[in-house]
Amino acid sequence: MENRSVRVPEEDIDIKLDIALKALRNGQQSDVTAAPETNFRFAHRSEPSSVSTKTTDLESILKKEDDQLLSPVAHGILHKARRALAVGMTVGDMAVESLGYVELGTRNREGRLTSQEEGKFRKLVKVRALVSLFAAAAHLSVKTGTRSGADVEALKDPNLATSFDAVAWFAGHLTKAVDGIAEGEIDEAVADVCEGVMRACEHESHKVMADFIADFSAVTYSVEKDDFRVSGFSRPSAVSKKASAIQFKKPTEVVGNHIAKSQAMRMAKMLASYSFEERKSPFVELGGFVFTFIGDGFPGTGKTTLIQMAAGLMNEYCQIAGYPFHFENFGVDQISEYQGKSGQNCRAFLNRVLDPTAIGFGTIDDVDQVAGKRDDKHSSSGQQEVTGVLMDAFAGANTVINGNCTFGMFSNYPEKVDDALRQRAGARWLVDGPQTSEDYVDILSILLGKRHDLPMGDHDFLSSQEIKKMVAKSYDGFNEPQEDRLKEVWGDFVRVNGEPKSLAAVGRYLHAIKEAQPTFTGRAIKNITDAVKFRSMDVDLPDEWFENPEVFMHLPLARKVEMIDELRKPITFATILQEINQYAGSEMRYADKSDDAAIDDMVRNMQRTEAANERFIGAKKKS
Numbered sequence: 001m002e003n004r005s006v007r008v009p010e011e012d013i014d015i016k017l018d019i020a021l022k023a024l025r026n027g028q029q030s031d032v033t034a035a036p037e038t039n040f041r042f043a044h045r046s047e048p049s050s051v052s053t054k055t056t057d058l059e060s061i062l063k064k065e066d067d068q069l070l071s072p073v074a075h076g077i078l079h080k081a082r083r084a085l086a087v088g089m090t091v092g093d094m095a096v097e098s099l100g101y102v103e104l105g106t107r108n109r110e111g112r113l114t115s116q117e118e119g120k121f122r123k124l125v126k127v128r129a130l131v132s133l134f135a136a137a138a139h140l141s142v143k144t145g146t147r148s149g150a151d152v153e154a155l156k157d158p159n160l161a162t163s164f165d166a167v168a169w170f171a172g173h174l175t176k177a178v179d180g181i182a183e184g185e186i187d188e189a190v191a192d193v194c195e196g197v198m199r200a201c202e203h204e205s206h207k208v209m210a211d212f213i214a215d216f217s218a219v220t221y222s223v224e225k226d227d228f229r230v231s232g233f234s235r236p237s238a239v240s241k242k243a244s245a246i247q248f249k250k251p252t253e254v255v256g257n258h259i260a261k262s263q264a265m266r267m268a269k270m271l272a273s274y275s276f277e278e279r280k281s282p283f284v285e286l287g288g289f290v291f292t293f294i295g296d297g298f299p300g301t302g303k304t305t306l307i308q309m310a311a312g313l314m315n316e317y318c319q320i321a322g323y324p325f326h327f328e329n330f331g332v333d334q335i336s337e338y339q340g341k342s343g344q345n346c347r348a349f350l351n352r353v354l355d356p357t358a359i360g361f362g363t364i365d366d367v368d369q370v371a372g373k374r375d376d377k378h379s380s381s382g383q384q385e386v387t388g389v390l391m392d393a394f395a396g397a398n399t400v401i402n403g404n405c406t407f408g409m410f411s412n413y414p415e416k417v418d419d420a421l422r423q424r425a426g427a428r429w430l431v432d433g434p435q436t437s438e439d440y441v442d443i444l445s446i447l448l449g450k451r452h453d454l455p456m457g458d459h460d461f462l463s464s465q466e467i468k469k470m471v472a473k474s475y476d477g478f479n480e481p482q483e484d485r486l487k488e489v490w491g492d493f494v495r496v497n498g499e500p501k502s503l504a505a506v507g508r509y510l511h512a513i514k515e516a517q518p519t520f521t522g523r524a525i526k527n528i529t530d531a532v533k534f535r536s537m538d539v540d541l542p543d544e545w546f547e548n549p550e551v552f553m554h555l556p557l558a559r560k561v562e563m564i565d566e567l568r569k570p571i572t573f574a575t576i577l578q579e580i581n582q583y584a585g586s587e588m589r590y591a592d593k594s595d596d597a598a599i600d601d602m603v604r605n606m607q608r609t610e611a612a613n614e615r616f617i618g619a620k621k622k623s
Helices: 012-026 037-042 056-062 070-098 103-111 115-142 163-178 183-209 213-217 260-272 282-287 301-322 341-354 381-395 435-446 465-474 484-497 503-516 522-536 557-565 573-623
Strands: 003-007 219-223 227-228 292-296 325-329 359-364 407-410 427-430
Touching: 012 056, 012 070, 012 163, 037 381, 056 070, 056 163, 070 103, 070 115, 070 163, 070 183, 070 219, 115 163, 115 183, 163 183, 163 573, 183 341, 213 219, 213 341, 219 341, 227 503, 260 301, 260 407, 260 427, 282 557, 292 484, 301 325, 301 359, 301 407, 325 341, 341 359, 341 381, 341 407, 427 522, 427 573, 484 503, 484 573, 522 573
Parallel strands: 003 219, 292 407, 292 427, 325 359, 359 407
Antiparallel strands: 219 227
């Protein structure tokens, strides 16, 4: 399902403010029972429920006995809570509006619902209440910004009779949490309540949202005034990572990995070229935009450093242009034991990065552990869910590429990644780390720092990291294949046909690779041609374009296209063959590693069986 970003209107939030304040003054602190079935038709989309409960007043609790006015801290909490509840109820209304709630509500009040329609309406009332409750807690959690670090449990039995009952139940728990505590502890107490409420909503979502979870998760609700977004039931505290929390690296701190480093630097400029008004990148128009890529290499070769460098450049360009930037990593901590929750977490992660109102960079580190192979009996259902969601998002029927974001998968063991998911990575980054003696001198000097008086010796520091020279040298290494099996294919082809000098000859070379490696499919050809287009657009966009946003970044899309098109390089057969050899070599490398791992497993199992037989026979002889 295609993700949509929807703005939550401020005027709708304003309408809810009075109702939100009423909820805060009528908080439900005790257990309550939903409205009787006979009164169900009187549940209104904006009026409080008639359920009778013991009420509490957050405003009264926050006042000091000797002062009729609220302190600045108390007033801030009350104001944030009122705003959060209003936002929550507004999002709840929007979530069910497209599902026919308003029309069903009208028919319900007129007593014209069929039994089937009444059943759907009952469900939607709870859906609206649950979404309102979660969005309110998420908003207040973000605005409070405090995390206690405590392991907060889900609060029990949320009241989902109506959206008003839901937020009043939330208000009751807020009142109970702040009653009698010092002002310095209020933010932490409120944060714990928000966490407990969001966890409660997560648990309830599988039961309440069964028929509607896909519809809710497919939309990102954005409150632009507060820089707040909600998509699905993913807790902000569990997944949100602001750019300021990332330890950025400068390009000079990345040693080796010349092609990957060059691609990361160009990718940062590519994303910064996005036009917010047209919601399109000139590189999508011209071809060669890298929407997905996979980076592989041994542990310690610099994958994390590359991520930090790319994110740092993106953040720097966005700060200059005044663009919002969102970086987020999806890791193993998002795999849940609840059925459907892992896929939901993954979908929410994707939606936040895809949000066309910001520049996004999403990473899936250790993707072999996060996304399971579909034929692997050892992978969990959660890992399988993530694989399906990523495959659909990266190259599914509803995939829409605006050019505002990119996704990178990283792994030490790419052969363990599902073949279909791996082939959805449009670009391959071989992260092999430092290679030459000059590289090792450079990385030693960088890591030692400057607080020493040791002589450098006969070495030109960082001269071997000069991008243009080293990238050209690295690409030249793929004029002929590097992998042994691909070398055999190339050798046999050249002996019969000579080196390819036409598209027909290149096509026959591709077919020869397919005969040797069955996973080299049509999607592989698409990825190769995308990489070729990327190389043709692999131009050095002038740094001046990104130092002053008026020079390039703030220009209309059409003008950006013209400026970039003037720098385009011609496509050559050398470029095509280099990309074929790089991609096909990586595919064969992955397949060979996968085969070796499977063979090793079989050998170990055979050895265990043999040892077990020997032990069994020995025990039988003794008896």
